[in-house]
Amino acid sequence: MNSITGLRVAITGGTSGLGLALVRELCARGARVAFVARGRERVERVAAECPGSHGITGDVSLKVDTYPIAVQILGELGGLDVLINNASDLGPASLRLLGDTDCEDLERALATNLVGPFRLTKAVLGALSASAREGRGAVVLNVSSDAAITPYPTWGAYSASKAALKHLSAIWDAELDGQGVRVLSLDPGDMDTPLHALAVPDADRSTLKRPEAAALEVINAIAAALPARERDGDNSEGLTEQEAAS
Amino acid sequence: MIAATAPVQRPADARLLVVDAQGHVRHAWRRDFITLLRRGDLVVANDAATLPASLTGSHLPTGDAIEVRLAGRRSLSADDVELFSAVVFGAGDYHTPTEKRPAPPPLLAGDRLALGPLRATVTEILGHPRLVRLHFDGSADEIWAGFARHGRPIQYAHMTTSLALWDVWTVIAGPPVAFEPPSAGFVLDWQALAAMRVGGIEFATITHAAGISSTGDAELDARLPLDEPYEIPAATARAIARARAGSRRIVAIGTTVVRALEHAATGRGSVQAGAGVATQRITESTRLQVVDTIISGVHEPASSHYQLLRAFVDRATLADADAAMDAVGYRTHEFGDSVWFDRRAGQRGMIERSSDIDGFS
Numbered sequence: 001m002n003s004i005t006g007l008r009v010a011i012t013g014g015t016s017g018l019g020l021a022l023v024r025e026l027c028a029r030g031a032r033v034a035f036v037a038r039g040r041e042r043v044e045r046v047a048a049e050c051p052g053s054h055g056i057t058g059d060v061s062l063k064v065d066t067y068p069i070a071v072q073i074l075g076e077l078g079g080l081d082v083l084i085n086n087a088s089d090l091g092p093a094s095l096r097l098l099g100d101t102d103c104e105d106l107e108r109a110l111a112t113n114l115v116g117p118f119r120l121t122k123a124v125l126g127a128l129s130a131s132a133r134e135g136r137g138a139v140v141l142n143v144s145s146d147a148a149i150t151p152y153p154t155w156g157a158y159s160a161s162k163a164a165l166k167h168l169s170a171i172w173d174a175e176l177d178g179q180g181v182r183v184l185s186l187d188p189g190d191m192d193t194p195l196h197a198l199a200v201p202d203a204d205r206s207t208l209k210r211p212e213a214a215a216l217e218v219i220n221a222i223a224a225a226l227p228a229r230e231r232d233g234d235n236s237e238g239l240t241e242q243e244a245a246s
Numbered sequence: 247m248i249a250a251t252a253p254v255q256r257p258a259d260a261r262l263l264v265v266d267a268q269g270h271v272r273h274a275w276r277r278d279f280i281t282l283l284r285r286g287d288l289v290v291a292n293d294a295a296t297l298p299a300s301l302t303g304s305h306l307p308t309g310d311a312i313e314v315r316l317a318g319r320r321s322l323s324a325d326d327v328e329l330f331s332a333v334v335f336g337a338g339d340y341h342t343p344t345e346k347r348p349a350p351p352p353l354l355a356g357d358r359l360a361l362g363p364l365r366a367t368v369t370e371i372l373g374h375p376r377l378v379r380l381h382f383d384g385s386a387d388e389i390w391a392g393f394a395r396h397g398r399p400i401q402y403a404h405m406t407t408s409l410a411l412w413d414v415w416t417v418i419a420g421p422p423v424a425f426e427p428p429s430a431g432f433v434l435d436w437q438a439l440a441a442m443r444v445g446g447i448e449f450a451t452i453t454h455a456a457g458i459s460s461t462g463d464a465e466l467d468a469r470l471p472l473d474e475p476y477e478i479p480a481a482t483a484r485a486i487a488r489a490r491a492g493s494r495r496i497v498a499i500g501t502t503v504v505r506a507l508e509h510a511a512t513g514r515g516s517v518q519a520g521a522g523v524a525t526q527r528i529t530e531s532t533r534l535q536v537v538d539t540i541i542s543g544v545h546e547p548a549s550s551h552y553q554l555l556r557a558f559v560d561r562a563t564l565a566d567a568d569a570a571m572d573a574v575g576y577r578t579h580e581f582g583d584s585v586w587f588d589r590r591a592g593q594r595g596m597i598e599r600s601s602d603i604d605g606f607s
Binding site for chain 1: 293295297298322323324327386387390391393394395410411412415416417418419420421422436439440443444449450451453479480481482
């Protein structure tokens with residue numbers, strides 16, 4: 001038994017790279033996992049590989065998909081403790097100078113990396129706050145990048161979207177301080193993932209972090225932001241933050 | 247009174263009719279509702295999100311077009327989604343008033359229905375030709391995906407624009423188990439929740455599968471509300487016990503909260519945590535055990551919601567309230583104006599208070 005057992009977690013971009021590593025690790029640790037990805041076949045394959053997980057086909061960059069995704073996450077898990085906004089779009093498929101970047105590529109990066117996480121977080125925020133009130137804690141973890149801070153040439157679309165997401169996370173975290181919902185932003189480092197291969201096709205993969213290692217860091221960051229749980233994994237008899245304060 | 251026809255959860259000009267424990271009636275702006283609360287109050291809301299419970303499709307034995315409105319469920323368990331009770335309409339959609347909708351073809355146990363990607367079997371006729379029990383094919387995940395992709399929020403002819411889920415989910419919406427929005431909760435936004443916290447006002451939630459409000463059929467409407475499953479978190483039950491012990495006021499946001507809390511009442515002013523199914527009807531003869539104040543929408547006198555208000559105030563006061571609302575044209579229905587009713591003084595009481603008036607601005 002550990003702090004992850006029984007935790008209700010939703011992960012976007014759950015069929016490749018860091019997202020897939022998170023789905024596998026969280027399932028192995030007994031979390032109740034729902035994951036989202038665009039390709040139905042890959043979703044079904046990962047769901048079959050991780051029995052008990054809930055695969056949801058949807059595109060977080062599309063407004064019309066937000067609520068169908070939220071209905072399935074909240075319906076299938078009966079609520080939500082943790083949302084991991086992991087799905088990311090690089091922008092132009094091969095990195096290029098901003099002056100050479102199509103507006104549509106920037107818009108798509110913003111839709112996937114900023115507006116999508118904003119919409120989905122907003123749709124499940126009620127469920128997360130309920131979890132916090134019940135003493136289970138609640139965390140939104142937005143996957144960030146060092147490109148959110150450092151202005152690397154040719155990474156403009158991706159960087160701008162991740163910088164905005166990082167700031168959004170910090171502000172939301174401050175605003176939700178009283179509600180017991182944490183909004184974290186975490187840079188998993190340069191990983192050996194399909195997105196990295198798209199960005200830097202000739203990278204020496206042996207120098208890149210394995211997504212499985214990054215997944216452990218993400219899970220540790222989430223566990224550290226949740227209230228300590230009883231040994232039996234059930235904090236229902238513990239005091240909520242509100243009770244402890246009163 | 248007139249129906250509100252725009253899907254705006256918190257219109258700036260929304261009104262709130264305030265009826266205090268002495269039966270005094272006055273008008274307020276709903277945006278100021280927070281000023282009616284006072285330090286120590288416990289506010290309880292229903293955090294059910296609204297299921298896209300309107301499913302169009304066809305009755306396979308005849309090929310006739312139908313609309314199925316999911317209306318009831320035996321539990322809130324996430325994987326218990328095979329069986330629903332449902333009201334069935336014939337061809338058409340919400341643009342036609344429910345009472346003018348054509349009847350569905352005669353429904354028989356065993357009939358198969360195609361509802362977008364979903365398939366279901368009528369397993370039982372529930373005492374009315376249009377009220378049936380449905381068994382959906384597939385796994386729980388497939389059924390949830392079908393609802394999510396194909397379902398629409400239930401809506402009525404007074405609302406001319408097509409509702410999206412974001413129109414009907416409250417900001418606190420959690421599990422998608424309500425068949426229609428617990429719309430009293432539209433009063434809440436994150437700013438209000440933050441203000442409550444700063445003001446020492448406690449906030450808690452229950453999850454209650456708010457049922458459908460109208461079927462267009464007098465005989466069916468007389469059976470509303472149908473049985474509604476609910477879940478009371480342990481933290482909420484503890485908050486209620488503490489508030490009761492401290493003689494603090496318990497303010498319910500919506501009729502569903504009243505129905506759940508009073509159903510779960512233990513008789514000692516506290517409530518039982520956990521899952522239940524509210525089967526009772528709250529009327530003027532109901533002795534309220536838990537809730538002191540209700541914030542609710544403006545309802546038609548024939549509705550069960552209106553009947554429930556009689557548990558809070560006597561008929562004469564309710565008539566005064568109706569007259570006051572009529573005089574300035576309060577808007578009805580889910581996106582309309584609101585009422586605040588304190589339980590009338592001396593109506594019952596584990597705890598008697600001298601006056602509730604001091605918290606009013």
